Amino acid sequence: MSEKTDVLIVGAGPTGLTLAAGLLSRGVRVRVIDRAERASPHSKAITLWPRSFEVFDTLGAGRELYDRGVKLAATNYYTGDRHIGRLRMRPLTGTRFPVPVSLPQVTTEEVLRETVGRHGGRIEFGSRLESFVQDDDGVTARLADGTEIRAGWLVGCDGAHSTVREGAGVSFEGATYPQSFVLVDGEYDTEYVHDESYYVMGRTGVIVVAGLPGGLYRFFASVPPGVEVEDAEAAVARAVAENSPLRADSVKVAGSGVFRIHRKLADRMRVGRVLLAGDAAHIHSPAGGLGLNTGVQDAGSLAWRLAAVVRRGLDEAELDAWQEERLFVAHGVVAEADQQTRMWLLKGWRRWLRDVGITVGLRTGVIERVLPRRMAQLDLVLPVQGPAAGRLRPGSRLPDVPVTGRGQYLYDLLGGGHLLLAAGDEGAGALPGLGLPVDADPEVLRIVTVPLHVAQSLGVPRRALCLVRPDGVVAAAAAPSDRAAAEALRARLLALVTPAPAESRAR
Ligand SMILES: Cc1cc2nc3c(=O)[nH]c(=O)nc-3n(C[C@H](O)[C@H](O)[C@H](O)COP(=O)(O)OP(=O)(O)OC[C@H]3O[C@@H](n4cnc5c(N)ncnc54)[C@H](O)[C@@H]3O)c2cc1C
Numbered sequence: 020m021s022e023k024t025d026v027l028i029v030g031a032g033p034t035g036l037t038l039a040a041g042l043l044s045r046g047v048r049v050r051v052i053d054r055a056e057r058a059s060p061h062s063k064a065i066t067l068w069p070r071s072f073e074v075f076d077t078l079g080a081g082r083e084l085y086d087r088g089v090k091l092a093a094t095n096y097y098t099g100d101r102h103i104g105r106l107r108m109r110p111l112t113g114t115r116f117p118v119p120v121s122l123p124q125v126t127t128e129e130v131l132r133e134t135v136g137r138h139g140g141r142i143e144f145g146s147r148l149e150s151f152v153q154d155d156d157g158v159t160a161r162l163a164d165g166t167e168i169r170a171g172w173l174v175g176c177d178g179a180h181s182t183v184r185e186g187a188g189v190s191f192e193g194a195t196y197p198q199s200f201v202l203v204d205g206e207y208d209t210e211y212v213h214d215e216s217y218y219v220m221g222r223t224g225v226i227v228v229a230g231l232p233g234g235l236y237r238f239f240a241s242v243p244p245g246v247e248v249e250d251a252e253a254a255v256a257r258a259v260a261e262n263s264p265l266r267a268d269s270v271k272v273a274g275s276g277v278f279r280i281h282r283k284l285a286d287r288m289r290v291g292r293v294l295l296a297g298d299a300a301h302i303h304s305p306a307g308g309l310g311l312n313t314g315v316q317d318a319g320s321l322a323w324r325l326a327a328v329v330r331r332g333l334d335e336a337e338l339d340a341w342q343e344e345r346l347f348v349a350h351g352v353v354a355e356a357d358q359q360t361r362m363w364l365l366k367g368w369r370r371w372l373r374d375v376g377i378t379v380g381l382r383t384g385v386i387e388r389v390l391p392r393r394m395a396q397l398d399l400v401l402p403v404q405g406p407a408a409g410r411l412r413p414g415s416r417l418p419d420v421p422v423t424g425r426g427q428y429l430y431d432l433l434g435g436g437h438l439l440l441a442a443g444d445e446g447a448g449a450l451p452g453l454g455l456p457v458d459a460d461p462e463v464l465r466i467v468t469v470p471l472h473v474a475q476s477l478g479v480p481r482r483a484l485c486l487v488r489p490d491g492v493v494a495a496a497a498a499p500s501d502r503a504a505a506e507a508l509r510a511r512l513l514a515l516v517t518p519a520p521a522e523s524r525a526r
Pocket residue numbers: 029030031032033034035052053054055059063064065066067124146147148149176177178179180181182202278296297298299305307308309310311312313314
């Protein structure tokens with residue numbers, strides 16, 4: 020058996036790669052195995068939302084990925100040949116990645132593999148996990164070729180048919196939609212505008228169209244239940260001929276596929292020293308483009324905690340808190356994608372009602388105000404208990420706003436660790452009284468006083484304190500002169516950043 024590693028990651032899809040880079044960048048020893056002989060050539064997910072870029076940014080890859088994608092300017096809705104509305108993508112506030120972007124999964128994975136390499140890791144392709152056993156100190160994994168790997172922790176990022184999930188005895192319940200779906204990525208001679216997306220709810224099914232980098236398009240279509248698909252390209256061409264209100268002539272196909280859509284959720288994401296993330300824990304319809312994004316965020320919020328457990332002896336209960344938060348998000352995402360998928364496929368009076376709803380929602384601006392922010396999950400509040408300070412409450416996301424006129428943003432101050440924000444000089448004045456570890460390692464905790472105009476833009480009262488986690492989520496907050504809240508914040512901070520005695524970190 021080889022030397023023990025800290026974390027064995029099974030699966031080098033977007034979830035596993037993000038986790039690997041996040042752990043390596045924090046000094047954790049990691050091995051990443053994937054059963055495939057080489058990187059996947061399939062473009063699958065194409066939509067990336069701001070919070071994923073924020074995770075990628077902590078790894079040094081956010082800007083490159085954002086710049087390589089097509090920025091989506093609007094979404095259009097057709098029912099039959101009738102254009103019922105256009106949702107403009109106004110730049111979202113509180114993030115430096117203000118619009119959703121279309122980028123094929125192959126490119127996202129390629130950039131993430133390079134990022135893993137930059138942090139000193141490599142992917143062991145052609146290595147399939149077959150089974151594992153865990154004990155109090157770690158996990159022994161057995162590969163298909165008989166090799167054994169000993170690791171402190173095992174994370175299953177091995178997709179919908181996860182071997183890790185099965186081995187851990189975690190159930191994965193749900194349902195499968197009756198329709199098949201087909202897609203083609205390629206060059207088109209078409210009237211569809213390249214930087215806009217389209218939902219066409221047509222006579223025989225739905226077509227979704229979006230631009231891809233390099234002038235390419237994705238056409239994605241439903242196939243009625245019971246219809247066998249032998250040729251995905253022909254099926255997309257038929258769906259376009261039957262339903263498309265705009266001209267779309269295929270010039271050259273770059274990739275195509277046929278698939279079924281499921282919605283399933285794991286009942287747990289942690290079993291002792293075994294964790295599950297990404298599609299291994301939740302799968303759903305691509306409606307809304309949230310699958311890859313949810314896996315990336317599972318990984319982003321696991322990386323700092325698992326690194327702190329391994330390197331600094333953080334209480335393992337933090338991994339249970341991670342599980343609770345991510346299952347909460349996964350439940351919401353599966354329900355959202357299900358609702359949108361059903362909306363696409365409505366018939367009769369329900370279809371009429373949906374179209375009226377979309378038309379009214381767009382005309383009044385309600386959809387424009389609500390939908391993009393909801394899909395971007397910028398205002399999502401995770402189930403974290405504790406008092407609030409103005410608009411910032413535990414579980415909410417700290418907006419990433421400029422802090423200086425020189426292009427510095429709040430998240431630049433995070434630097435992979437925790438951040439204690441004091442609102443204004445009076446907030447900073449409250450710090451010594453709290454007895455905080457002001458000499459803490461800056462990689463673990465930074466204490467920053469933000470000017471009052473910044474505090475105001477965050478919706479935080481002057482003299483407030485706010486503890487922010489490395490994933491940008493508020494861990495604790497204390498409004499001015501709320502002594503109990505300040506004491507709770509201090510306790511939370513000490514639990515998160517104070518190293519445990521050396522013997523509990525021994526490998
Ligand atoms: C057509 C389509 C369109 C989609 N569109 C979107 C979209 O627009 N936006 C979005 O966010 N999501 C979308 N998704 C979903 C998205 O592709 C997935 O959510 C994403 O790939 C999940 O990433 P993952 O890393 O968790 O798992 P995967 O990408 O499935 O990676 C799992 C990896 O584990 C490896 N593996 C499996 N078993 C083992 C084993 N026993 N040992 C070793 N390695 C193993 C596999 O080889 C694979 O590389 C779409 C999916 C499809 C099919």
